[in-house]
Amino acid sequence: MIKKTKISLLTIDFGMGGTERFISLLLPKLTKDFEVTLVIFYNYIDFEIPNDVNLIILKPDTKKSKSILFKIKNFYNLYKKYKNLVKKNSIDVSISLLPIPNIINSLVAVKNKNVKTIISERCYPSLMYKENKMQMLLAKLFFPFFYNKNNLLFSNSTHINLDLKENFGVKLPMKVIYNPIDVNDKQKLDINNTINTNILKVINAGTIYSAKNQKLILDAMALSQPGDFKVTILGDGELIENLRLQAKKLNISEFLILKGKVSDVKSHLLQNDCFVLSSNTEGFPNALLEALSVGLPTISTNCMSGPLEMLNDNEPISINTGGFFRAKYGILINVNDKAGLHKALMYLKNNPEERKRYSSLAIKRAKNYSMSKIYDQVKNLINN
Numbered sequence: 001m002i003k004k005t006k007i008s009l010l011t012i013d014f015g016m017g018g019t020e021r022f023i024s025l026l027l028p029k030l031t032k033d034f035e036v037t038l039v040i041f042y043n044y045i046d047f048e049i050p051n052d053v054n055l056i057i058l059k060p061d062t063k064k065s066k067s068i069l070f071k072i073k074n075f076y077n078l079y080k081k082y083k084n085l086v087k088k089n090s091i092d093v094s095i096s097l098l099p100i101p102n103i104i105n106s107l108v109a110v111k112n113k114n115v116k117t118i119i120s121e122r123c124y125p126s127l128m129y130k131e132n133k134m135q136m137l138l139a140k141l142f143f144p145f146f147y148n149k150n151n152l153l154f155s156n157s158t159h160i161n162l163d164l165k166e167n168f169g170v171k172l173p174m175k176v177i178y179n180p181i182d183v184n185d186k187q188k189l190d191i192n193n194t195i196n197t198n199i200l201k202v203i204n205a206g207t208i209y210s211a212k213n214q215k216l217i218l219d220a221m222a223l224s225q226p227g228d229f230k231v232t233i234l235g236d237g238e239l240i241e242n243l244r245l246q247a248k249k250l251n252i253s254e255f256l257i258l259k260g261k262v263s264d265v266k267s268h269l270l271q272n273d274c275f276v277l278s279s280n281t282e283g284f285p286n287a288l289l290e291a292l293s294v295g296l297p298t299i300s301t302n303c304m305s306g307p308l309e310m311l312n313d314n315e316p317i318s319i320n321t322g323g324f325f326r327a328k329y330g331i332l333i334n335v336n337d338k339a340g341l342h343k344a345l346m347y348l349k350n351n352p353e354e355r356k357r358y359s360s361l362a363i364k365r366a367k368n369y370s371m372s373k374i375y376d377q378v379k380n381l382i383n384n
Contacts, residue, residue: 006089007382008037010082010096010105013044016261017207018286019097019122020047022156022179027053029375034382037089041078041101056085079104083111091115093382098122099139106146117150118381124304126163127281128211144169154381156284158314159305175381178309179284180374181293183366187266189295191359196273200349201230203272203296205265205287206279208237213301213336215239215246216278220341222250229345232257234268269294273355274348280335282306293366297358298330299344307332310365329365330358 007030014020023038024047030036037054042062049055058081065071082104086094093116096105102119109117125143129136147153147170154175155161164170206212214233221229233243233256240258247256262268265287269275275291277300284306291298292310300307302325308314312327319325322339324347325332331348333340348355 004033004035005092005382006035006037007093007095008039008086008089008091010039010094010101011041012098012101013040013042014038014047014049015044016046018179018283021286022122023097024048025180025182025371026375026378029371030378033379037085037091039082039085054089058082058085075100075104079107083108086112086115093118095382096120099142102150103142103146106149109149109151118152118154119147119150121153121155121160121164121283123283124157124160124163124281126167127304139168144171148172152381157305157309159309160283163304175377177377177381178369178374179286179289180371181286181289181366181369182371183293183363187270187294188363189270189359191295191356195352195355197350197352199227199230200274200345201232201272202274202276202345203232203234203269203291204276204278205234205269205290206277206285207235208233208240208243210239211280212237213278213280214243216301216336216338216341217276218243218246218250218252218256219338220345221252221255223338223342224346226252227255228349230255230257232259232268232272234259234262234265236260265290266294269296272296274299274345276341276345277301277307278341279303285310289366289369292329292362295359295363297348297355298362299324299341299348300330300332301335301337302332303335326354329361 009023011019027050031050031052039056041058043057043060058078086108094105094108095118096102097120105117105119125139129139150172152173154177156178158176161174204214204217208214217231247253269291275296275298277285277288279301281303288298288300302308311330311332317325319334324340324344331344333344
């Protein structure tokens with residue numbers, strides 16, 4: 001019997017996020033080829049974990065503090081536990097996702113030269129840390145010092161890799177591996193039976209906080225006649241009450257549905273006419289890819305990073321302020337442009353043939369991110 005390579009996946013938790021979803025989709029495949037240990041800092045678990053995955057929680061109690069001393073001590077303890085785990089379990093390949101796990105993995109790379117270390121960046125750093133000068137300073141200092149100690153880095157966007165290279169001094173070999181999606185023909189929008197030009201049912205999915213900018217959707221709705229649009233937002237977050245107050249202020253409360261966290265996103269997508277990604281910044285938007293996979297016509301901000309790659313093969317475009325661009329697989333607007341979003345929504349509302357066309361193209365595009373294709377890239381990354 002051939003001995004399987006031992007790999008560990010290190011991340012912060014297994015809650016309802018894009019990075020965690022990426023791992024959850026890969027785990028069933030990885031266990032067939034590797035001996036897999038999933039290591040998380042904290043005991044937040046929203047995704048199913050296969051029985052043959054060895055789960056390790058480094059800090060089962062979730063006590064946190066804003067104290068700098070606490071954070072330093074906490075980081076050291078997490079690093080020490082993970083370093084010992086890698087050694088004790090004879091891990092061959094240590095893979096980390098997100099900055100703090102990446103720095104811990106970098107320290108493991110220094111201490112244990114026999115372990116192959118692979119790190120993964122999941123956001124566009126220049127925009128993610130733009131509003132926080134301290135976070136930006138730390139990223140500028142830590143990324144080149146720590147990241148370059150690893151064997152390899154992969155992200156989910158060519159733009160993330162370019163940003164790391166040009167603005168953060170990251171020089172190690174870099175790859176792009178996009179997030180995977182399962183395209184199921186049984187879960188597909190029957191758009192011929194859903195065309196309605198009286199009201200456009202719009203949906204958004206994601207954590208409700210400033211970077212996702214769901215406020216933009218409500219601002220765009222307010223530019224139209226009441227009843228032109230009905231908007232459903234899936235997810236929870238710190239700004240959910242702000243959205244309720246904004247809807248009330250704009251007199252559109254009856255046309256807004258805040259669902260909170262849901263377990264089956266696809267079933268909700270299939271009940272709508274159009275998906276809107278309103279984000280100011282992304283790494284690679286899983287929600288947009290999921291919408292494409294069920295044939296839902298999409299409108300997205302042309303934010304860094306992901307939408308341009310997903311909807312227009314990464315070919316550069318120019319969008320006039322207050323306008324929109326009919327891309328190859330969906331519609332793109334400028335970031336935080338409510339007039340542009342309103343025009344794009346009205347365009348889809350009044351043009352059922354375009355909705356049919358984009359629905360067909362959406363599924364075609366999603367198949368480029370099929371699990372089989374993406375997993376082959378991940379497997380090759382680990383083995384080579």
